[in-house]
Amino acid sequence: MSSAARSRRTAGASLAVLAAVGGLVACSSSPEGAGSTSASQTAGGGTYTIWDPYPQHDKSSEWVKLLEKCGTDAGVKVERTGYDTSDLTNKALLAAQQGNSPDVLIVDNPVVSTLAEAGVLTTTEENKLDVSAIAPNLLAAGQSGGKSYGVPIGANTLALYYNKEVLKEAGVDIASVKDWTSLTAALEKVKAAGKKGITFSAIGTEEGSFQFLPWFWGSGASLTKLDSPEGVSAVALWTDWLKKGYAPNSVINNTQTTSWQEFAGGDYAFAENGTWQLANAKKAGFEYGIIPVPGKDGGTAPAPTGGEFVSIPAQSDTGRYTTSQKLVTCLTSTDNSLTTTTTLSYIAPTEAVQAKQVAATPDLQVWVDAVKAAKGRTSDDLGTKYPKISEPMWSAVQAALSGSKSPQEAMTAAQAAAASATQ
Amino acid sequence: MRSGQWAAWAFLTPVVLYLLVFYAYPLYRNVELSLRNYTVRSFVQGDAPFAGFANYAKVFADATFGPALWHTVVFTLVSLALQFTIGLVLAMFFLKNFRLSATLRGLFLVPWLLPLIVSGSTWSWMLNSDSGVVNAVLAWLGIGPVNWLTSPDWSLWSVIIANIWIGIPFNLVVLYSGLQAIPPAIYEAAALDGANGWQRFWKVTFPLLRPVSAITLLLGLVYTLKVFDIIWIMTKGGPSGSSTTFATWSYRLGFGNLVPSFGPGAAVGNLLIVMALVFGLIYIRAQRRQAPV
Numbered sequence: 001m002s003s004a005a006r007s008r009r010t011a012g013a014s015l016a017v018l019a020a021v022g023g024l025v026a027c028s029s030s031p032e033g034a035g036s037t038s039a040s041q042t043a044g045g046g047t048y049t050i051w052d053p054y055p056q057h058d059k060s061s062e063w064v065k066l067l068e069k070c071g072t073d074a075g076v077k078v079e080r081t082g083y084d085t086s087d088l089t090n091k092a093l094l095a096a097q098q099g100n101s102p103d104v105l106i107v108d109n110p111v112v113s114t115l116a117e118a119g120v121l122t123t124t125e126e127n128k129l130d131v132s133a134i135a136p137n138l139l140a141a142g143q144s145g146g147k148s149y150g151v152p153i154g155a156n157t158l159a160l161y162y163n164k165e166v167l168k169e170a171g172v173d174i175a176s177v178k179d180w181t182s183l184t185a186a187l188e189k190v191k192a193a194g195k196k197g198i199t200f201s202a203i204g205t206e207e208g209s210f211q212f213l214p215w216f217w218g219s220g221a222s223l224t225k226l227d228s229p230e231g232v233s234a235v236a237l238w239t240d241w242l243k244k245g246y247a248p249n250s251v252i253n254n255t256q257t258t259s260w261q262e263f264a265g266g267d268y269a270f271a272e273n274g275t276w277q278l279a280n281a282k283k284a285g286f287e288y289g290i291i292p293v294p295g296k297d298g299g300t301a302p303a304p305t306g307g308e309f310v311s312i313p314a315q316s317d318t319g320r321y322t323t324s325q326k327l328v329t330c331l332t333s334t335d336n337s338l339t340t341t342t343t344l345s346y347i348a349p350t351e352a353v354q355a356k357q358v359a360a361t362p363d364l365q366v367w368v369d370a371v372k373a374a375k376g377r378t379s380d381d382l383g384t385k386y387p388k389i390s391e392p393m394w395s396a397v398q399a400a401l402s403g404s405k406s407p408q409e410a411m412t413a414a415q416a417a418a419a420s421a422t423q
Numbered sequence: 424m425r426s427g428q429w430a431a432w433a434f435l436t437p438v439v440l441y442l443l444v445f446y447a448y449p450l451y452r453n454v455e456l457s458l459r460n461y462t463v464r465s466f467v468q469g470d471a472p473f474a475g476f477a478n479y480a481k482v483f484a485d486a487t488f489g490p491a492l493w494h495t496v497v498f499t500l501v502s503l504a505l506q507f508t509i510g511l512v513l514a515m516f517f518l519k520n521f522r523l524s525a526t527l528r529g530l531f532l533v534p535w536l537l538p539l540i541v542s543g544s545t546w547s548w549m550l551n552s553d554s555g556v557v558n559a560v561l562a563w564l565g566i567g568p569v570n571w572l573t574s575p576d577w578s579l580w581s582v583i584i585a586n587i588w589i590g591i592p593f594n595l596v597v598l599y600s601g602l603q604a605i606p607p608a609i610y611e612a613a614a615l616d617g618a619n620g621w622q623r624f625w626k627v628t629f630p631l632l633r634p635v636s637a638i639t640l641l642l643g644l645v646y647t648l649k650v651f652d653i654i655w656i657m658t659k660g661g662p663s664g665s666s667t668t669f670a671t672w673s674y675r676l677g678f679g680n681l682v683p684s685f686g687p688g689a690a691v692g693n694l695l696i697v698m699a700l701v702f703g704l705i706y707i708r709a710q711r712r713q714a715p716v
Contacts, residue, residue: 097467117462252573386681
């Protein structure tokens with residue numbers, strides 16, 4: 001009797017332990033069934049599903065209205081679900097595993113090659129999407145093995161915002177900022193005037209790599225060799241700024257949003273940030289300007305392209321592609337592209353629409369130029385290798401900025417890690 | 424007799440099904456995931472080759488393994504020790520009923536009620552190197568700024584401090600109810616025998632509180648081992664891995680990268696489950712030894 005009670009208690013307690021740790025399973029394994037929350041995705045007939053990473057746009061937004069209009073034009077009903085960007089990759093992979101991918105999937109561009117590698121997406125040859133008008137440097141982010149896996153819906157990239165009042169107080173002429181040396185000299189003057197230099201985001205995620213790339217590429221370095229003298233010089237530039245107090249120590253933990261908040265405080269001379277902050281810049285309450293990120297020896301550094309691709313996931317019923325193709329063409333057509341890019345605060349992927357955007361808002365010219373100089377992270381046929389290089393790279397930047405390694409040591413270790421991961 | 428057995432099974436079925444679907448199957452999947460070599464392609468097509476313990480070997484050989492294990496141990500033990508001590512001291516304090524004691528006790532529960540995203544973000548603002556209130560106070564006291572979240576020497580301690588703050592209410596509540604269950608007559612007897620306050624605590628309170636303490640520590644251990652949100656919100660396990668624990672490492676492997684590595688991620692998750700299980704078994708053993716035969 002007592003031993004039975006005891007063993008029951010033992011079993012009970014072990015289960016309690018299992019149950020308490022059970023929460024972890026959701027973290028560390030594929031959450032079965034988590035992807036099937038939208039029950040309508042298998043509905044046949046006239047319903048087409050679209051997944052996008054814009055949960056901030058609700059049913060009453062221009063974006064969703066456009067989706068519905070495109071559906072009406074194609075003679076079908078559109079079921080749209082907005083997911084958080086970081087969630088969408090795994091959701092799309094799970095849906096593909098369960099055989100219920102959406103008809104149209106809008107994903108962040110560096111993810112396209114991963115999904116293509118997984119066999120989730122159809123090529124533009126299969127789905128008959130027309131990509132001839134798209135700028136080649138933007139399209140490249142969605143290409144892998146010579147095939148295109150979607151159409152960019154719009155692009156954004158990084159540039160330097162500057163605070164005119166702070167620069168004036170410090171006696172810096174923005175026209176003099178042309179390369180790294182003159183930028184550093186400007187930061188020195190700003191600091192001497194009692195203001196703060198520059199803020200950016202060097203957080204330990206993909207966001208950190210995104211912000212570091214303009215400097216990395218601007219030095220002439222290539223992602224296939226992180227520890228080249230050029231690559232090390234880019235890390236050294238940032239490290240030096242932190243040491244001399246030109247950039248705050250908080251950049252190591254800054255997201256692009258927190259970095260923007262620092263700049264919006266009004267004390268910083270420069271901030272590296274994206275097209276999407278334009279609306280906030282107008283609300284900041286001080287005069288601002290924008291210059292492209294300078295290259296090491298002058299010129300415009302290639303910044304990474306941001307923005308999403310519209311793609312058509314593979315379906316068992318290939319007859320659906322025709323309608324899906326109509327939906328995508330509607331979203332990316334010259335007429336609608338202006339609406340789409342304005343709604344989403346993007347630069348259009350085609351020259352024709354870019355010209356219209358600049359005509360409507362002359363401020364956008366600097367961004368159009370920046371987008372023209374920009375480069376896809378997965379370009380140069382890196383594809384799915386990029387994430388395996390990016391992680392060691394952001395870790396190295398963090399190690400150097402926090403002082404645990406020298407720039408050279410950090411990049412040498414990163415190159416070794418990247419080389420073994422991409423073998 | 425026979426029909427009675429049928430009824431027993433009928434009553435058992437729902438709970439058995441529940442356990443199978445929500446506990447046994449996910450655990451089984453997690454083990455399976457850790458034993459196969461998943462790429463994004465084989466994940467979608469479900470034909471990942473069996474890899475045996477290759478994922479575990481990879482995890483053990485990873486440069487992150489040693490530091491992550493050490494951080495997990497330090498994080499868990501320091502958090503537990505301080506949460507328990509502070510919780511017990513506060514519980515003793517509140518046992519003496521004084522005016523507003525109920526209100527004050529209620530206030531101590533606030534950390535428990537707040538969503539972790541709120542506490543995590545608030546701590547990370549307070550500990551910000553340049554604009555955080557903590558450094559502002561330190562500067563006022565004449566102490567130089569500390570890079571709480573951005574220095575490899577401090578990041579782990581910052582997340583431990585935040586985690587202790589969050590864990591105190593749990594310890595306070597459980598230990599407080601444990602203390603209330605000790606009959607006052609024993610204290611009276613001890614006082615009559617001439618025991619001073621210190622002796623009353625060590626000779627009466629502490630031994631009688633042992634069963635409650637044991638379960639508090641075990642639950643605290645399991646909760647602390649798997650703490651993820653606080654660390655992820657405050658430091659993302661950085662800078663350069665200096666506050667990475669098994670929980671954040673597992674997440675980073677599985678979800679924190681553009682190309683997920685499900686296999687190694689699941690392997691790290693399983694190691695955590697095993698760690699928790701080991702302590703659970705130690706607890707059961709200790710209980711059995713205590714129980715009068």
